[in-house]
Amino acid sequence: MPPPAAVNIDVSADGVDDNSASTTPAYLTVLGVDKLRANSIFSGGIAAIGLSDAFKSKSNSTKPMSKDFTYRLTLESKSRQPSPLKQAARYLSKEGMISLGGGLPSSAYFPFDHVSVGVPRGDLFSEKDIHEYAHNVTIGKHDMKEGKSAYDLSVALNYGQGTGSPQMVRWVTEHTEIVHNPPYQDWACVMTVGSTSAFEMCLRSFCNRGDYFIADEYAFCSAVEAGRGLGNDAVGIRMDSEGMIPSHLDEVLSKWDEKKAAKPFLMYLVPTGQNPTGSTQGAQRRKEIYALAQKHDLIIVEDEPYYFLQMDKYIPNSQSNGSSEDTTPKTHEEFLKSLTPSYLSMDIDGRVIRLDSFSKVIAPGSRCGWLTTSSKVCERLMRHNEVTVQAPSGFSQAILFKLLDEHWGHGKYLDWLVHIRKEYTQRRNTMLEACEKYIPKEVASWTPPAAGMFMWFKIKNEKHPSYKTKNLVELEHEIFEAVIDQKTLLAKGSWFFAEPEGDHPDMYLRATFAAAEEGAMVEGIRRFGTALRVSFGLPALKE
Amino acid sequence: MPPPAAVNIDVSADGVDDNSASTTPAYLTVLGVDKLRANSIFSGGIAAIGLSDAFKSKSNSTKPMSKDFTYRLTLESKSRQPSPLKQAARYLSKEGMISLGGGLPSSAYFPFDHVSVGVPRGDLFSEKDIHEYAHNVTIGKHDMKEGKSAYDLSVALNYGQGTGSPQMVRWVTEHTEIVHNPPYQDWACVMTVGSTSAFEMCLRSFCNRGDYFIADEYAFCSAVEAGRGLGNDAVGIRMDSEGMIPSHLDEVLSKWDEKKAAKPFLMYLVPTGQNPTGSTQGAQRRKEIYALAQKHDLIIVEDEPYYFLQMDKYIPNSQSNGSSEDTTPKTHEEFLKSLTPSYLSMDIDGRVIRLDSFSKVIAPGSRCGWLTTSSKVCERLMRHNEVTVQAPSGFSQAILFKLLDEHWGHGKYLDWLVHIRKEYTQRRNTMLEACEKYIPKEVASWTPPAAGMFMWFKIKNEKHPSYKTKNLVELEHEIFEAVIDQKTLLAKGSWFFAEPEGDHPDMYLRATFAAAEEGAMVEGIRRFGTALRVSFGLPALKE
Incomplete structure (x- = not known):
């Protein structure tokens, strides 16, 4: 407790x-x-x-x-x-002690x-x-x-x-x-x-x-x-x-x-x-x-x-009735x-x-x-x-x-x-709003993160035209490259496998909302959406 | 060659x-x-x-x-x-690339x-x-x-x-x-x-x-x-x-x-x-x-x-005829x-x-x-x-x-x-001059160092009254403590044994000329000399 x-x-x-x-x-x-x-x-x-x-x-x-828990320490640590x-x-705490002991350089020589x-x-x-x-x-x-x-x-x-x-x-x-x-x-x-x-x-x-x-x-x-x-x-x-x-x-x-x-x-x-x-x-x-x-x-x-x-709970624009309440802690x-x-x-x-x-x-x-x-x-x-x-x-x-x-x-x-x-x-809200606008929900889904720097997209790989001919890592690479072709870099889910040799039926891509400027971030998500549409053979988004 | x-x-x-x-x-x-x-x-x-x-x-x-030599690397390294x-x-070198990849925070948030x-x-x-x-x-x-x-x-x-x-x-x-x-x-x-x-x-x-x-x-x-x-x-x-x-x-x-x-x-x-x-x-x-x-x-x-x-070769005061030539490199x-x-x-x-x-x-x-x-x-x-x-x-x-x-x-x-x-x-010269003046050569010897920060004193432990009753490490500690009693800290030679369990017939103490101010350094060496005289039962230095 x-x-x-x-x-x-x-x-x-x-x-x-x-x-x-x-x-x-x-x-x-x-x-x-x-x-x-x-x-x-x-x-x-x-x-x-x-x-x-x-x-x-x-x-x-x-x-x-x-x-x-020290009994569990390795031999190295023990x-x-x-x-x-x-x-x-x-010994140096003794009043009047002169140290000729440790090889510490004199600070007089720090430039x-x-x-x-x-x-x-x-x-x-x-x-x-x-x-x-x-x-x-x-x-x-x-x-x-x-x-x-x-x-x-x-x-x-x-x-x-x-x-x-x-x-x-x-x-x-x-x-x-x-x-x-x-x-x-x-x-x-x-x-x-x-x-x-x-x-x-x-x-x-x-x-x-x-x-x-x-x-x-x-x-x-x-x-x-x-x-x-x-x-x-x-x-x-x-x-x-x-x-x-x-x-x-x-x-x-x-x-x-x-x-x-x-x-x-x-x-x-x-x-x-x-x-x-x-x-x-x-x-x-x-x-x-x-x-x-x-x-x-x-x-x-x-x-x-x-x-x-x-962070605060994310309330999508569509549900907020236009009023965005500031829930920043006051004390x-x-x-x-x-x-x-x-x-x-x-x-x-x-x-x-x-x-x-x-x-x-x-x-x-x-x-x-x-x-x-x-x-x-x-x-x-x-x-x-x-x-x-x-x-x-x-x-x-x-x-x-x-x-x-x-x-x-x-x-x-x-x-x-x-x-x-x-x-x-x-930043998270900006990315989430861009996702709602640009990412085709037919082939990708996400949960609004409650903390941190990362968005985690589940890719519906089973809907991809190459699903039957490529394994997960090959198909992930194809989609990753499609995003690169749109001049946007994401991180592959497979880079984060705890067990690289394990069985991984699902496909993910990671995006961060920490780094890019807000305009670039929105544009990056737009390009990601375009890449998914191209790669999955979906019609282009009407803007 | x-x-x-x-x-x-x-x-x-x-x-x-x-x-x-x-x-x-x-x-x-x-x-x-x-x-x-x-x-x-x-x-x-x-x-x-x-x-x-x-x-x-x-x-x-x-x-x-x-x-x-990589074939000799450990399994860990390989x-x-x-x-x-x-x-x-x-990928980031590609013109116009937007990175939503790495979780690098925006520098806008560095305070x-x-x-x-x-x-x-x-x-x-x-x-x-x-x-x-x-x-x-x-x-x-x-x-x-x-x-x-x-x-x-x-x-x-x-x-x-x-x-x-x-x-x-x-x-x-x-x-x-x-x-x-x-x-x-x-x-x-x-x-x-x-x-x-x-x-x-x-x-x-x-x-x-x-x-x-x-x-x-x-x-x-x-x-x-x-x-x-x-x-x-x-x-x-x-x-x-x-x-x-x-x-x-x-x-x-x-x-x-x-x-x-x-x-x-x-x-x-x-x-x-x-x-x-x-x-x-x-x-x-x-x-x-x-x-x-x-x-x-x-x-x-x-x-x-x-x-x-x-450093330059050390020329003791007694041999330099008072003329101290500056041999600092000119170019x-x-x-x-x-x-x-x-x-x-x-x-x-x-x-x-x-x-x-x-x-x-x-x-x-x-x-x-x-x-x-x-x-x-x-x-x-x-x-x-x-x-x-x-x-x-x-x-x-x-x-x-x-x-x-x-x-x-x-x-x-x-x-x-x-x-x-x-x-x-x-600094080395100052310490060496202090050593010549204060350290009893009957029981300690040293070589002027050509580089670095350290003086290495060979202690003639066989001349110590406790030589027959204490082993090397015990006697070293007795002398180390005698120096501490004079409010000066040196380093024990035994701290530097490559093989702590090995056979070590000789005794050493290390002093650094890097740290203390010059006056304190000379005083530290004077105290070290006093400690040796006390510990070895030698008559006090006439100053």
Whole structure:
């Protein structure tokens, strides 16, 4: 059973501090973020250690502890030792200590004096406004020493710990508690270089060569591809408009033949705005899948790049009587309550590894995200970071910190997310309206997505003239090429087969409403409609 | 046999273009970099593909092809397929194409208008000068579309290819040809998120669990630790003041018992300013080791973060007659010729994987470097990137490109390296002078390092009062703690054992001259001397 939403929980646990309510948004006050901050000093400067425990609200300590899943770690993950050089950083807290230990270059030799970034001023969130009224945030070389900031280039651009910088760990820990409030005590966050890398770490940590992992029937192809290299094939579970179907998951796991291969332990899900199908699991669906994860003892990797791109219900123009009601959330509380509860928010066991990403809500090029799971597993993943990527780019961490923490704070970041959500809602609506106008329903159907960036078209391949002479993949390619001939690029459904060798009677194509300008998007859908008509031998649309 | 230095080779191959000689540094003209640039257009914008072949000089095409080492790749590396989504980018070059394919967010939703960075003006390279006279380079959101720059935030902050951005691939390819001019034709560069990650990719690509890799007896502990997790233990080869001893390498490989384990195929080296010993392999040593790599069919991973920190010969104050001659190279050609030839520069087979890093010469927090090897192997490593880190941070790539390419160009970057080299030479000299003054030679000895950041002290443990009652690691810890008691942190030699379980009769401590301010560095060495005197029961130094 998931607990009530984060916002409500902490009201009762900590109580509202009336004195600070006037200057601090209520949802921050109730989480005690500002009170905590007075005690969270970034000691040590360069390569300081920052664990989430230092940054959680007081009420977190009343929760039960997680179960221990480390016994399921792979030999690779278990056998890593802490880096003695990184460990030695603890000596540096001693007053007057001179370090000739770690090979950290002096920041005097970084050829950067400051980094200044034009970011949104106030609520001026449109690209045009950000350009015309940009507010410059500046990260100096020695801002920390000079008392100007909690982060600076001399620290951000030197080596760091495998957790990522304490500055960013603090921010993502607070954000995670505000949004998800995990129901166990010993959760923690570790910075990642993005969720693609983070999922690969999960595979290497919990799957041995030959193990299978559970995925949706159609799944993010980089996740499937990462598994292929490691000898971890995906088992695709059938989907409906809410994604993975619990009864099929239960059936596959209940009937698993352990003589053939070990029963899968890792499950990969994109519960919100799934890639490629655009489907979103409702709260009840998530409860059922979590219960099955408990029954079959699964780790759930919850990859949620599109979590904040949850949209209003789509009302077609034809049914809206011309009145388009603006249902954008009016307050942070309303926005947070509008979000479907995450697996992390219902994870009483500590069996969820949530992957968060800035790629879809800030910028993919930041190559910076974070994961959240039990601190016992986090410790192992941090060791993995130490000998591989080390930490996200210091430029990325410093710029994100400056924007998210010192410029925006949690509240204004939520405002930004509401803005982005509204923009994507508009884009989705534009695409859906174009589809209604241009796509021949005789041969294609779709469900309006409730989140994310993707439209998923079911193609009625059985109506195609070549249906009897070509197999599914050949026919899909013919139709894909017909769309290319109309100078429009879509993604093939077959690119997302969790089981490329499996049986796939249905045909799909994916379109994104994220990338193209709105005019081009409408034109792209028009061309797609034309291509379908040409390929299926339908009469041309009368315009 | 290594070819002559890069600079000379290309003079004969391409000839000097007299017309451009007045405005273009000669070494660039001879490499044809500027001529090439007219033809190297960054097509496609977002997620464009950039392979090194597009950015090499004409003379490169006259070289022989490399041998094919891909048959030695691991199953993991061999089994990766190209990402269909990344592959689909090729359709986008078609005129008028509308992409509804890839899930790339619109750059309109990146909350950054520009990034402006204070970098050195002219030759004003000191931290104080960079602060006072900073030159601001600015990366706009749409500079490419507006014809202002070859790179911008709309591209850098979106998704990219597994090679890294074409802009940075161009720069590192040119730099690699200028400095190393690999003697085979089909070499290529791939961007990495740093050499720690790159070495782990090499292990995963060429070593199966249970395989050993060759390393120095004392080796970079993150490399050893990365191997441990993968079940790849290091075999430590004995070292002298020039690093790995060829005869011992030959002996170990010649006597290898293939019934016990597969003969090692991967060799990890830090040939210049080795970590931790500070040793540098001379040109003759490298030739001998390369010949043994050919004899025993090894891949050489050449990890060279300290390559440009090659210093002048140290002349102690006592022998310099007070006259300190400045031997800083006066021209780029002189500087490049002063560098010990890299393994890459003598790699006629394509068996070297060179790892380059900006960590020690620009900033570790850039988490951006590159590797160079045959394009056949590069293609596999790029696939590895695609399903893991994807590419370095776009902030890092854009800022480095702006500084290295558009602000500095290759020539000014070499000036910066000469500056850094001079600063580190000064720091090394300061530490060596402090050592002569404070370290009791009865119980410690050292060789002046010719490159890098590290001093390696041999401790005469047999003279310690506890020698007979403690084993090496226990006694090392006692001395390490004695130094800590004097409020100075060194690194233990045992942290760098390639074979932790091996036999280690000698004791070492490592000190870095990279990090502390010069005054603190001298004081740290004084304290280290005091600690040795206390621990070994020697009389105090009379000051």
